Amino acid sequence: MRHIHTAIHSQIDTIDNKSIFQRKATRAIALRGDMILMVFTERYHDYCLPGGGIDDGEELIPGMIRELQEETGAKNILDIREFGIYEEYRPWYKPDFDIQHMVSYCYTCSVDQELGETSLEHYELDNGMKPQWINIHDAIAHNEETMATSEKKGMSIERETYLLHLIKKEVVKV
Numbered sequence: 001m002r003h004i005h006t007a008i009h010s011q012i013d014t015i016d017n018k019s020i021f022q023r024k025a026t027r028a029i030a031l032r033g034d035m036i037l038m039v040f041t042e043r044y045h046d047y048c049l050p051g052g053g054i055d056d057g058e059e060l061i062p063g064m065i066r067e068l069q070e071e072t073g074a075k076n077i078l079d080i081r082e083f084g085i086y087e088e089y090r091p092w093y094k095p096d097f098d099i100q101h102m103v104s105y106c107y108t109c110s111v112d113q114e115l116g117e118t119s120l121e122h123y124e125l126d127n128g129m130k131p132q133w134i135n136i137h138d139a140i141a142h143n144e145e146t147m148a149t150s151e152k153k154g155m156s157i158e159r160e161t162y163l164l165h166l167i168k169k170e171v172v173k174v
Helices: 060-072 122-126 136-149 157-170
Strands: 003-008 020-032 035-041 046-048 051-053 078-091 099-110 129-135
Touching: 003 157, 020 060, 020 078, 020 157, 035 060, 035 136, 046 136, 046 157, 051 060, 060 078, 060 099, 060 129, 078 157, 129 136, 136 157
Parallel strands: 003 078, 020 099
Antiparallel strands: 020 035, 020 051, 035 046, 035 129, 078 099
16 A cells, blocks of 8 residues: 655654554545545544554454444445555653554545444544534635644644545545
C-alpha cells in the first residue's frame, strides 16, 4: 500500500532514543458522489473517517469492516480498495512509552446509503460520536474552522482533514 504522509506532533522534538508504542488502525472511505460517510464527535467538534484500532491477530480488511459496521451501522460493504497509509507520531499519555506511532491503513469502499444500528463503545458514546453522510466540502470546511478556532480539537483532526483534502482531489468524481 502506498505511503501517503508522515506527521509528527508539534510537542515531539525527536523520536530518537524514545520508547515508541505502535498502534495499527484502519480508516474507511465510503463515498456517494461528493457525500462521504463520516463520524461526527461532539467532544472534539470534528468529522472523522470511520475506523479504529486493529485487534491482536486481526487482519486489516476484516478490522476495517468491523470498525465501519460498529461506528456507522454500514451495510453491504463492497469494492474495498487500498487508498494509502497515513502515519503519525504523537505524545503518549501513559508512563510506559514516550511516543505513540499511529499507522492508519486507509481503504475506499462502497456501502448502502441507509445505515443500520451502531455498536459504539462506552467512551465513543460519552464523546458523542454519530455517523453522518455529509458533503465532503462541508466536512473539510467544518474541520478547518474547528482547527482555527476551537480549543476542543483532538489530535486526530489534522490527519482527518489532510485525508479529506486528498480524497477530494483523488477520488471524488463531482
